[in-house]
Amino acid sequence: MQDLLTQYGTLTIAAAFLTVLLAGFVKGSVGFALPMITVSGVGALMSAEAAIAAIILPGLVTNAQQAFRGGAQAAVATARKYWRLNLVLLLLIGLFAQLLILLPDWLFFVILGSMVTVAGGLQLIGWRPRFPPRLTHRVELGIGLLAAFFGGLAGVWGPPITLYLLARETPKVEQIRAQGIAFLIGSVVLLAAHMHSGLLNANTLPFSAWLVLPALTGMLLGFWVQDRLNQEVFRKATLLVLILAGLNLLRRGLLG
Secondary structure, eight states: OOOHHHHHHHHHHHHHHHHHHHHHHHHHHSSHHHHHHHHHHHHHHHHHHHHHHHHHHHHHHHHHHHTTTTTHHHHHHHHHHHHHHHHHHHHHHHHHHTGGGGOOHHHHHHHHHHHHOOOOOHHHHOOOOOOOOOOOOOOOOOHHHHHHHHHHSSSOOOHHHHHHHHHOOOOHHHHHHHHHHHHHHHHHHHHHHHOOOSSTTTTTHHHHHHHHHHHHHHHHHHHHHHHHHOOHHHHHHHHHHHHHHHHHHHHHHOOO
């Protein structure tokens, strides 16, 4: 941590803490976006590798809080319902994480930002993706693969999962719990993968640990907002957050 303070300065580290506080608040409100806001915000202040390392422990802790907020029994039932999605994440996100050092930063920001912005924008103006019930399991497997790809590369696997749950018109409480379970699985795998890859080290691991505090504080504030949103307002708020995050990822990729 001292090395990071020396390298970036106190003001930059403080700005990173405020960014994670905001990211936690948004996650508490709509159930996702902590990695996207953190990667794009902290990534504007530090290297992409430092930004990805920064989200790992806050993501792990806040995802556990989100997944089990309704109790262990509800979490187990939701995990069983979406077991295909979660299994693909478990098996593949660590594999894709090893590709991080092979791709330029700007490329995965542009790819992810484009996908999120277009898909979120189309849904916000009224387009609702539909697929026959007989294809639900195949679509779920495909979404898991896509989420694992982006999760491994950029630590951001929420957008495909969130868009899929919105397309299924999942009730708010179930959607947030399903997101939390999927994100928690990805967080555990990502932690192990980056301990192996070296991205988490003596400098970045303490930084990530300190960021748990603002992430949890923001999330608890966001829960207060979430509990007061009806289903349609929640859906629109979720899509707006997706679009804003997507545009910011595009900016990061194209402008640096």
